[in-house]
Amino acid sequence: MKEFYISDCSRQENQTITSLFVVAVKQVKSKKNGELYLSVILADRSGQLQANMWDNVQDTISAFDQDDFVKVKGVIHKYNGRWQLTIHKMRKLGESEIDYSDYLPKTSKDIDQLWHTLEGYVASFENPWLKALLHEFMSDEAIVTAYKNAPAAKTLHHAFVGGLLDHVVSLFTVCDLASRNYPQVNRDLLLSGAFLHDIGKLHELTYQRSISYTTEGQLLGHMIIELEMLHQKIARVPGFPPELKILLEHMIISHHGQYEFGSPKLPMFPEALMLHYMDDLDSKMESMRAQFEREAEFDSPWASYNPSLARPLLNTKKFLAKGLAASRIVETPKPAAAESVASVVPTEEISPAEEPNGNSPKADAPDAVPAAATVASEKPALSPLEALEQKFAAHKVTSKPS
Ligand SMILES: [Fe+2]
Ligand SMILES: [Fe+2]
Numbered sequence: 001m002k003e004f005y006i007s008d009c010s011r012q013e014n015q016t017i018t019s020l021f022v023v024a025v026k027q028v029k030s031k032k033n034g035e036l037y038l039s040v041i042l043a044d045r046s047g048q049l050q051a052n053m054w055d056n057v058q059d060t061i062s063a064f065d066q067d068d069f070v071k072v073k074g075v076i077h078k079y080n081g082r083w084q085l086t087i088h089k090m091r092k093l094g095e096s097e098i099d100y101s102d103y104l105p106k107t108s109k110d111i112d113q114l115w116h117t118l119e120g121y122v123a124s125f126e127n128p129w130l131k132a133l134l135h136e137f138m139s140d141e142a143i144v145t146a147y148k149n150a151p152a153a154k155t156l157h158h159a160f161v162g163g164l165l166d167h168v169v170s171l172f173t174v175c176d177l178a179s180r181n182y183p184q185v186n187r188d189l190l191l192s193g194a195f196l197h198d199i200g201k202l203h204e205l206t207y208q209r210s211i212s213y214t215t216e217g218q219l220l221g222h223m224i225i226e227l228e229m230l231h232q233k234i235a236r237v238p239g240f241p242p243e244l245k246i247l248l249e250h251m252i253i254s255h256h257g258q259y260e261f262g263s264p265k266l267p268m269f270p271e272a273l274m275l276h277y278m279d280d281l282d283s284k285m286e287s288m289r290a291q292f293e294r295e296a297e298f299d300s301p302w303a304s305y306n307p308s309l310a311r312p313l314l315n316t317k318k319f320l321a322k323g324l325a326a327s328r329i330v331e332t333p334k335p336a337a338a339e340s341v342a343s344v345v346p347t348e349e350i351s352p353a354e355e356p357n358g359n360s361p362k363a364d365a366p367d368a369v370p371a372a373a374t375v376a377s378e379k380p381a382l383s384p385l386e387a388l389e390q391k392f393a394a395h396k397v398t399s400k401p402s
Contacts, residue, residue, distance in 0.1 A: 002102045007046035009076050009083040010297060017085075018073045020093060022103045024048055026066040028057075036061070042072065042085065045105045047294055053087035060090050069093040069103070081299050107162035111148050114162070114169045118195070121172045127188040129237065129244055134195055136233040146202040158286055164201055168194060170282050178274060189244070190271040193251035197279060200225030221262060223253050251275055288313055 004012065004019035021042035029039050031054075038053040038061060051074065053060060064070055074087040107114075122138065125131040137143055152158030152167040171194040179187040200222030206214050216225065230248060234240045250272055256263040257276040267273040287308055292315050295303050301319035305312050 002044065002099070005046040006042070006044050006049045006083075009049070012076045014075065014077055016073065016075050016088075018071070020044075020069060020071050020097070020102065021049075022069050023064060023066050026064070028061055038087070040087075042070075044103050045101070049083060049085055051085035051087050053090060063090070064092040069098050071097075083297065105160035107160055107166045109162070109166055111162045111165060114165045115144075115148055117169050118165070118172065121176065121191055122195075125188045125191070127186075127244075129240055130188045130192045132237045133233060133240065134192060136236050137195070137199070137229075140233075143199075143202065147199070150202050151205060152198060152201065152283075158283070164198055167198070167282060167286065170286075171278055174278050174282065175274065178278065182270065182274070185270050185274060189247060189251075190274055192248060193255070193271060193275045194278070196226055196230060196248060196252055197255045197275060198222060198226075199229055200227075223255075223262065226252050247271070255279055284309060292317075 002020045004017045006021075021044055023040055024043040025041040027039045028036055031037055036057055037055075038057045040051050040053075042049045042051050051072070053074075069092070071091050071093055072085070072087055073089040074085045076083060076085055078084070119138065122131060122134045125134070137147075148165055149161050150165075151160055151163040158164065158167045172191055175190050175194050176187065179185045179190055201217075203225050204214060204217030204220075204222040206212055206217075227249060230245075230252065234245055247269070250265065250268065254263050254265045254267040254272050255276050257267060257280065259266075267276045287306065291303050291306055291313060295315075301315045301322060303313040303315055
């Protein structure tokens with residue numbers, strides 16, 4: 001039973017811990033005096049941790065390999081603002097000591113709820129052929145189980161159990177919103193492409209021990225695999241129009257957007273182009289979100305270099321928080337005045353931009369605070385998605401091209 005998780009580091013600073021991890025990276029390096037030391041990245045379902053073993057490493061070096069599960073005793077400490085573990089003892093675990101669920105990260109969202117959301121979108125399809133096709137996939141028990149559990153990628157984004165479903169529901173949401181802004185886009189076709197674009201990953205990736213490629217995945221890749229899956233399911237929908245079939249095939253093979261990213265064709269119609277950009281956007285947004293979450297403890301607003309995006313990342317939330325903290329030092333704090341200003345502005349006149357500091361032009365408003373208006377200061381701000389939904393609701397397209 002694993003008691004210490006990597007996300008618990010801040011509660012164990014300078015303490016000796018003993019716990020179980022999977023070895024994500026193993027390197028043997030040399031100190032300045034030529035002696036060898038062991039540098040590893042340990043992982044569990046809560047994150048990753050740099051760990052070094054400085055002394056008496058000779059026996060340990062040959063005792064385990066990368067991807068092995070290990071029991072480690074060592075001291076947690078901070079180095080350059082980041083958590084590290086100095087290893088005292090380390091041994092490889094036996095198969096009976098491994099509980100895989102301790103190591104594979106899993107989506108924090110409710111998987112059944114995500115699936116229900118997906119079903120809701122498909123139920124809203126107007127195109128009977130696409131609706132019937134997706135029902136063929138969504139009533140196949142083996143596919144449903146795999147779709148609910150598969151990661152969306154090995155490392156780049158949504159690399160956790162349930163990641164594919166999480167990614168596709170997010171993609172459905174942004175594609176649905178974007179299609180309302182572009183009437184030339186066939187929403188049902190776009191969402192069908194979103195459902196299918198990575199479905200080959202059910203067979204491309206294996207994720208029992210750690211996330212890695214299957215032989216089928218290595219040799220064929222998910223686009224070829226999903227073409228075959230598509231053909232199998234289309235065969236179960238008699239009379240499926242060949243025009244829709246070729247559009248879906250093109251969306252599958254072009255969704256990486258560029259030849260050098262494995263697409264043999266560039267996206268050549270609006271739904272294919274939009275699928276590519278939305279897929280790219282969603283994977284990059286998730287890659288950034290996950291990195292900020294992993295590095296939540298860092299003091300600096302600058303996160304580590306992100307290898308998949310090939311750039312360092314700025315955490316704007318931390319950056320702005322630090323700026324506001326600095327500005328509070330030079331400003332004269334006026335908490336009472338600020339409260340009363342927020343309270344007298346009618347609900348619909350409070351914009352999110354005005355709420356944080358209360359410096360609205362109505363600063364000379366009377367001190368009397370009407371009871372009903374007080375509620376205005378407590379109105380929760382709209383999430384960006386809610387704001388977008390409100391905006392698009394006004395432009396809702398009721399008739400779509402078929
Ligand atoms: Fe893909
Ligand atoms: Fe994707």
